[in-house]
Amino acid sequence: MPPARGRSAGLKRHAWRASRFLVVILLTYLGLLAVTFFIGRVMPIDPVLAIVGDRAPEHVVERVREEMGLNKPLYAQFGIYLKKVVTGDFGTSVLTSNPVMTDIRRTFPATIELATLGILIGAGLGVPLGVWAAVRRGDFVDQLVRVMGLIGYSVPIFWLGLMGLVLFYAKLGWVSGPGRIDVAYEYSVTLESGFLLLDTARQGQWDAFRNVLSHLILPASLLGYFSLAYISRMTRSFMLHELSQEYVVAARAKGLSETRIIWRHALRNAMVPLVTVIALSYAGLLEGSVLTETVFAWPGLGLYITNSLQNADMNAVLGGTIIVGSVFIGLNLLSDLLYQWLDPRTRAP
Secondary structure (H helix, E strand, O other), rough: OOOHHHHHHHHHHHHHHHHHHHHHHHHHHOOOOOOOOHHHHHHHHHHHHHHHOOOHHHHHHHHHHHHHOOOOOOHHHHHHHHHHHOOOOOOOOOOOEEEEEHHHHHHHHHHHHHHHHHHHHHHHHHHHHHHHHHOOOOOOOHHHHHHHHHHHHHHOOOHHHHHHHHHHHHOOOOOOOOOOOOHHHHOOOOOOOHHHHHHHOOOHHHHHHHHHHHHHHHHHHHOOOOOHHHHHHHHHHHHHHOOOOOHHHHHHHOOOOOOHHHHHHHHHHHHHHHHHHHHHHHHHHHOOOHHHHHHHOOHHHHHHHHHHHHOOHHHHHHHHHHHHHHHHHHHHHHHHHHHHHHHHHHOOO
16 A cells, blocks of 8 residues: 555544544533433422522512523423533522532532542552552452452441541541631632642642641541542452463563562553543542532532532532533543553554
Protein backbone atom coordinates (compact mmCIF):
# COMPACT_ATOMS: atom_id res chain seq x y z
CA MET A 1 0.00 0.00 0.00
CA PRO A 2 1.39 3.46 -0.92
CA PRO A 3 2.29 5.71 2.04
CA ALA A 4 -0.39 8.30 1.14
CA ARG A 5 -3.15 5.66 1.08
CA GLY A 6 -1.84 4.21 4.34
CA ARG A 7 -1.99 7.60 6.06
CA SER A 8 -5.47 8.21 4.68
CA ALA A 9 -6.69 4.86 5.99
CA GLY A 10 -5.13 5.58 9.38
CA LEU A 11 -6.85 8.98 9.58
CA LYS A 12 -10.19 7.44 8.67
CA ARG A 13 -9.74 4.76 11.31
CA HIS A 14 -8.93 7.35 14.00
CA ALA A 15 -11.84 9.55 12.89
CA TRP A 16 -14.18 6.55 13.13
CA ARG A 17 -12.96 5.74 16.63
CA ALA A 18 -13.34 9.37 17.74
CA SER A 19 -16.85 9.65 16.29
CA ARG A 20 -17.89 6.36 17.89
CA PHE A 21 -16.48 7.55 21.22
CA LEU A 22 -18.44 10.82 20.99
CA VAL A 23 -21.65 8.95 20.14
CA VAL A 24 -21.18 6.75 23.20
CA ILE A 25 -20.69 9.82 25.39
CA LEU A 26 -23.75 11.60 23.97
CA LEU A 27 -25.98 8.54 24.33
CA THR A 28 -24.78 7.96 27.88
CA TYR A 29 -25.49 11.54 28.90
CA LEU A 30 -28.86 11.43 27.17
CA GLY A 31 -29.71 8.32 29.17
CA LEU A 32 -28.57 10.01 32.39
CA LEU A 33 -30.71 13.08 31.68
CA ALA A 34 -33.72 10.92 30.79
CA VAL A 35 -33.41 8.92 34.01
CA THR A 36 -33.10 12.02 36.20
CA PHE A 37 -36.02 13.71 34.40
CA PHE A 38 -38.41 10.79 34.86
CA ILE A 39 -37.29 10.28 38.46
CA GLY A 40 -38.28 13.87 39.10
CA ARG A 41 -41.69 13.25 37.54
CA VAL A 42 -42.57 9.97 39.28
CA MET A 43 -41.56 11.07 42.79
CA PRO A 44 -44.59 11.93 44.97
CA ILE A 45 -43.43 15.55 45.36
CA ASP A 46 -45.14 18.40 43.53
CA PRO A 47 -42.43 20.95 42.62
CA VAL A 48 -45.08 23.68 42.37
CA LEU A 49 -46.32 23.12 45.91
CA ALA A 50 -42.71 23.04 47.11
CA ILE A 51 -42.37 26.60 45.78
CA VAL A 52 -45.73 28.22 46.61
CA GLY A 53 -46.66 26.14 49.68
CA ASP A 54 -49.61 23.90 50.49
CA ARG A 55 -51.97 26.78 51.31
CA ALA A 56 -51.53 28.78 48.11
CA PRO A 57 -54.73 29.59 46.18
CA GLU A 58 -55.56 27.35 43.26
CA HIS A 59 -55.12 30.10 40.65
CA VAL A 60 -51.58 30.79 41.97
CA VAL A 61 -50.73 27.10 41.76
CA GLU A 62 -51.97 26.89 38.18
CA ARG A 63 -50.11 30.05 37.15
CA VAL A 64 -46.81 28.80 38.56
CA ARG A 65 -47.41 25.39 36.97
CA GLU A 66 -47.88 27.09 33.61
CA GLU A 67 -44.77 29.25 34.07
CA MET A 68 -42.72 26.13 34.83
CA GLY A 69 -44.13 24.35 31.78
CA LEU A 70 -45.56 21.50 33.87
CA ASN A 71 -48.94 21.76 32.12
CA LYS A 72 -47.39 20.69 28.82
CA PRO A 73 -47.07 17.11 27.49
CA LEU A 74 -44.26 15.00 28.95
CA TYR A 75 -42.15 15.05 25.79
CA ALA A 76 -42.35 18.86 25.66
CA GLN A 77 -41.31 19.05 29.31
CA PHE A 78 -38.33 16.80 28.55
CA GLY A 79 -37.32 19.06 25.66
CA ILE A 80 -37.42 22.13 27.93
CA TYR A 81 -35.44 20.21 30.55
CA LEU A 82 -32.75 19.24 28.02
CA LYS A 83 -32.43 22.81 26.75
CA LYS A 84 -31.95 24.18 30.27
CA VAL A 85 -29.47 21.50 31.34
CA VAL A 86 -27.33 21.98 28.23
CA THR A 87 -27.00 25.69 29.10
CA GLY A 88 -26.12 24.84 32.72
CA ASP A 89 -29.49 25.95 34.10
CA PHE A 90 -30.70 23.52 36.78
CA GLY A 91 -33.27 25.95 38.13
CA THR A 92 -33.40 27.71 41.49
CA SER A 93 -33.06 25.96 44.81
CA VAL A 94 -36.12 26.30 47.03
CA LEU A 95 -33.96 25.73 50.11
CA THR A 96 -31.29 28.40 49.48
CA SER A 97 -33.02 30.62 46.86
CA ASN A 98 -29.80 30.45 44.83
CA PRO A 99 -29.32 29.00 41.34
CA VAL A 100 -28.60 25.31 41.79
CA MET A 101 -25.37 25.61 39.78
CA THR A 102 -24.14 28.28 42.21
CA ASP A 103 -24.78 25.96 45.16
CA ILE A 104 -23.02 23.09 43.38
CA ARG A 105 -19.95 25.24 42.71
CA ARG A 106 -19.89 26.07 46.42
CA THR A 107 -20.36 22.54 47.78
CA PHE A 108 -18.69 20.23 45.24
CA PRO A 109 -15.07 21.27 46.02
CA ALA A 110 -15.58 20.02 49.60
CA THR A 111 -16.66 16.62 48.27
CA ILE A 112 -13.73 16.49 45.83
CA GLU A 113 -11.29 17.36 48.63
CA LEU A 114 -12.72 14.64 50.87
CA ALA A 115 -12.88 11.96 48.17
CA THR A 116 -9.41 12.77 46.78
CA LEU A 117 -7.70 12.34 50.14
CA GLY A 118 -9.78 9.20 50.68
CA ILE A 119 -8.67 7.60 47.41
CA LEU A 120 -5.04 8.57 48.06
CA ILE A 121 -5.23 6.72 51.38
CA GLY A 122 -7.15 3.80 49.88
CA ALA A 123 -4.92 3.29 46.85
CA GLY A 124 -1.71 4.19 48.66
CA LEU A 125 -2.31 1.44 51.23
CA GLY A 126 -4.55 -0.91 49.29
CA VAL A 127 -2.16 -1.63 46.43
CA PRO A 128 0.87 -2.55 48.63
CA LEU A 129 -1.34 -4.61 50.94
CA GLY A 130 -2.84 -6.46 47.98
CA VAL A 131 0.61 -7.18 46.55
CA TRP A 132 1.84 -8.35 49.95
CA ALA A 133 -1.17 -10.63 50.38
CA ALA A 134 -0.64 -12.17 46.94
CA VAL A 135 3.05 -12.77 47.55
CA ARG A 136 2.37 -14.29 51.00
CA ARG A 137 -0.66 -16.23 49.84
CA GLY A 138 -2.19 -18.46 52.51
CA ASP A 139 -0.17 -17.24 55.49
CA PHE A 140 -1.06 -14.82 58.29
CA VAL A 141 -0.48 -11.66 56.24
CA ASP A 142 -2.84 -12.85 53.52
CA GLN A 143 -5.53 -13.73 56.03
CA LEU A 144 -5.15 -10.40 57.81
CA VAL A 145 -5.56 -8.41 54.59
CA ARG A 146 -8.60 -10.45 53.62
CA VAL A 147 -10.21 -9.92 57.04
CA MET A 148 -9.57 -6.18 56.79
CA GLY A 149 -11.26 -6.17 53.41
CA LEU A 150 -14.20 -8.19 54.72
CA ILE A 151 -14.73 -5.75 57.60
CA GLY A 152 -14.54 -2.81 55.20
CA TYR A 153 -17.26 -4.39 53.07
CA SER A 154 -19.48 -5.51 55.94
CA VAL A 155 -19.53 -2.71 58.52
CA PRO A 156 -21.78 0.27 57.60
CA ILE A 157 -19.70 3.36 57.02
CA PHE A 158 -22.05 5.58 59.02
CA TRP A 159 -21.52 3.35 62.07
CA LEU A 160 -17.75 3.57 61.62
CA GLY A 161 -18.11 7.33 61.37
CA LEU A 162 -20.06 7.58 64.61
CA MET A 163 -17.64 5.30 66.45
CA GLY A 164 -14.71 7.28 65.06
CA LEU A 165 -16.19 10.53 66.37
CA VAL A 166 -16.83 8.99 69.79
CA LEU A 167 -13.29 7.57 70.07
CA PHE A 168 -10.95 9.98 68.29
CA TYR A 169 -12.88 13.24 68.85
CA ALA A 170 -14.91 12.90 72.05
CA LYS A 171 -12.63 10.56 74.03
CA LEU A 172 -9.08 11.06 72.79
CA GLY A 173 -9.33 14.53 71.24
CA TRP A 174 -6.95 13.61 68.42
CA VAL A 175 -9.06 15.17 65.65
CA SER A 176 -11.55 18.00 65.31
CA GLY A 177 -15.27 17.32 65.28
CA PRO A 178 -17.95 17.66 62.61
CA GLY A 179 -17.73 20.40 60.02
CA ARG A 180 -15.00 21.52 57.68
CA ILE A 181 -13.31 24.32 59.66
CA ASP A 182 -13.72 25.92 63.09
CA VAL A 183 -15.66 29.17 63.32
CA ALA A 184 -12.53 30.92 64.65
CA TYR A 185 -10.84 30.42 61.24
CA GLU A 186 -13.85 30.38 58.92
CA TYR A 187 -14.01 34.12 58.22
CA SER A 188 -10.26 34.67 58.06
CA VAL A 189 -9.85 32.44 54.98
CA THR A 190 -10.71 33.80 51.55
CA LEU A 191 -12.30 31.10 49.41
CA GLU A 192 -10.60 31.25 46.03
CA SER A 193 -10.66 27.71 44.64
CA GLY A 194 -13.12 26.26 47.15
CA PHE A 195 -10.52 23.73 48.32
CA LEU A 196 -9.73 24.81 51.86
CA LEU A 197 -6.42 22.96 52.12
CA LEU A 198 -5.19 24.67 48.97
CA ASP A 199 -6.59 28.09 49.85
CA THR A 200 -5.17 28.16 53.39
CA ALA A 201 -1.76 26.98 52.15
CA ARG A 202 -1.65 29.58 49.36
CA GLN A 203 -2.57 32.34 51.81
CA GLY A 204 0.04 31.18 54.33
CA GLN A 205 -2.53 30.58 57.09
CA TRP A 206 -0.93 27.48 58.51
CA ASP A 207 -2.99 27.42 61.72
CA ALA A 208 -6.13 27.33 59.60
CA PHE A 209 -4.50 24.71 57.36
CA ARG A 210 -3.87 22.43 60.34
CA ASN A 211 -7.42 22.99 61.56
CA VAL A 212 -8.87 22.05 58.16
CA LEU A 213 -6.64 18.97 58.01
CA SER A 214 -7.75 17.99 61.52
CA HIS A 215 -11.38 18.10 60.40
CA LEU A 216 -10.61 16.27 57.16
CA ILE A 217 -8.42 13.40 58.28
CA LEU A 218 -11.06 11.25 60.07
CA PRO A 219 -13.80 11.21 57.39
CA ALA A 220 -11.16 10.86 54.66
CA SER A 221 -9.58 7.92 56.49
CA LEU A 222 -12.95 6.19 56.76
CA LEU A 223 -13.57 6.65 53.04
CA GLY A 224 -10.00 5.53 52.40
CA TYR A 225 -10.60 2.36 54.44
CA PHE A 226 -13.81 1.74 52.51
CA SER A 227 -11.96 1.95 49.16
CA LEU A 228 -8.91 0.11 50.56
CA ALA A 229 -11.09 -2.96 51.16
CA TYR A 230 -11.98 -3.16 47.47
CA ILE A 231 -8.64 -2.07 46.00
CA SER A 232 -6.58 -4.48 48.12
CA ARG A 233 -8.86 -7.36 47.20
CA MET A 234 -8.67 -6.63 43.47
CA THR A 235 -4.90 -6.05 43.64
CA ARG A 236 -4.45 -9.43 45.30
CA SER A 237 -6.54 -11.10 42.60
CA PHE A 238 -4.65 -9.42 39.74
CA MET A 239 -1.27 -10.18 41.28
CA LEU A 240 -2.11 -13.85 41.84
CA HIS A 241 -2.96 -14.08 38.15
CA GLU A 242 0.26 -12.37 37.07
CA LEU A 243 2.50 -14.38 39.41
CA SER A 244 1.22 -17.58 37.83
CA GLN A 245 2.20 -16.51 34.31
CA GLU A 246 5.06 -18.05 32.35
CA TYR A 247 7.06 -14.82 32.12
CA VAL A 248 7.39 -14.84 35.92
CA VAL A 249 8.71 -18.41 35.84
CA ALA A 250 11.16 -17.42 33.10
CA ALA A 251 12.31 -14.36 35.07
CA ARG A 252 12.98 -16.50 38.13
CA ALA A 253 14.87 -19.01 35.99
CA LYS A 254 17.09 -16.19 34.74
CA GLY A 255 17.97 -15.33 38.32
CA LEU A 256 16.15 -12.00 38.65
CA SER A 257 15.50 -10.92 42.23
CA GLU A 258 12.05 -11.57 43.67
CA THR A 259 11.62 -7.88 44.44
CA ARG A 260 12.24 -6.91 40.81
CA ILE A 261 9.91 -9.62 39.53
CA ILE A 262 7.09 -8.54 41.83
CA TRP A 263 7.31 -4.75 41.64
CA ARG A 264 8.73 -4.13 38.15
CA HIS A 265 7.14 -6.91 36.14
CA ALA A 266 4.09 -8.47 37.80
CA LEU A 267 2.73 -5.26 39.33
CA ARG A 268 3.36 -3.34 36.12
CA ASN A 269 1.12 -5.74 34.21
CA ALA A 270 -1.44 -5.82 37.03
CA MET A 271 -1.67 -2.03 36.96
CA VAL A 272 -3.44 -2.16 33.60
CA PRO A 273 -6.79 -3.38 35.01
CA LEU A 274 -6.03 -1.86 38.41
CA VAL A 275 -6.17 1.67 36.95
CA THR A 276 -9.82 1.05 36.11
CA VAL A 277 -10.50 -0.23 39.62
CA ILE A 278 -8.94 2.86 41.24
CA ALA A 279 -10.75 5.27 38.89
CA LEU A 280 -14.13 3.67 39.57
CA SER A 281 -13.40 3.59 43.30
CA TYR A 282 -12.71 7.33 43.16
CA ALA A 283 -15.98 7.88 41.31
CA GLY A 284 -17.74 5.78 43.93
CA LEU A 285 -16.34 7.99 46.70
CA LEU A 286 -17.50 11.11 44.88
CA GLU A 287 -21.03 9.80 44.53
CA GLY A 288 -21.25 7.61 47.62
CA SER A 289 -19.98 9.89 50.40
CA VAL A 290 -23.52 11.00 51.32
CA LEU A 291 -23.60 9.08 54.60
CA THR A 292 -20.11 10.21 55.56
CA GLU A 293 -20.92 13.86 54.85
CA THR A 294 -24.15 13.55 56.84
CA VAL A 295 -22.45 12.01 59.88
CA PHE A 296 -19.61 14.56 59.88
CA ALA A 297 -21.78 17.53 58.84
CA TRP A 298 -19.40 17.96 55.92
CA PRO A 299 -20.72 20.78 53.69
CA GLY A 300 -20.29 18.89 50.45
CA LEU A 301 -22.52 17.89 47.57
CA GLY A 302 -23.78 14.75 49.34
CA LEU A 303 -25.07 16.70 52.33
CA TYR A 304 -26.53 19.32 49.98
CA ILE A 305 -28.49 16.66 48.07
CA THR A 306 -29.66 15.03 51.32
CA ASN A 307 -30.94 18.31 52.79
CA SER A 308 -32.59 19.20 49.49
CA LEU A 309 -34.36 15.84 49.33
CA GLN A 310 -35.64 16.24 52.89
CA ASN A 311 -37.05 19.66 51.94
CA ALA A 312 -38.61 18.52 48.64
CA ASP A 313 -36.16 20.71 46.68
CA MET A 314 -36.22 18.66 43.48
CA ASN A 315 -34.29 21.14 41.35
CA ALA A 316 -31.31 20.80 43.69
CA VAL A 317 -31.67 17.01 43.95
CA LEU A 318 -31.78 16.50 40.20
CA GLY A 319 -28.99 19.01 39.56
CA GLY A 320 -26.72 17.30 42.07
CA THR A 321 -27.61 13.90 40.65
CA ILE A 322 -26.66 15.01 37.13
CA ILE A 323 -23.31 16.39 38.32
CA VAL A 324 -22.46 13.21 40.22
CA GLY A 325 -23.55 11.04 37.29
CA SER A 326 -21.49 13.18 34.90
CA VAL A 327 -18.40 12.76 37.07
CA PHE A 328 -18.94 9.00 37.22
CA ILE A 329 -19.36 8.79 33.44
CA GLY A 330 -16.30 10.96 32.87
CA LEU A 331 -14.07 8.88 35.16
CA ASN A 332 -15.42 5.68 33.62
CA LEU A 333 -14.54 6.88 30.12
CA LEU A 334 -11.15 8.12 31.33
CA SER A 335 -10.39 4.72 32.83
CA ASP A 336 -11.29 3.07 29.52
CA LEU A 337 -8.90 5.39 27.67
CA LEU A 338 -6.12 4.72 30.19
CA TYR A 339 -6.76 0.99 29.88
CA GLN A 340 -6.36 1.15 26.11
CA TRP A 341 -3.27 3.34 26.42
CA LEU A 342 -1.60 0.99 28.89
CA ASP A 343 -2.59 -2.16 27.02
CA PRO A 344 -2.53 -1.73 23.20
CA ARG A 345 -4.06 -5.20 22.79
CA THR A 346 -7.44 -3.83 23.90
CA ARG A 347 -7.58 -1.20 21.19
CA ALA A 348 -10.19 -1.70 18.55
CA PRO A 349 -8.81 -2.42 15.09
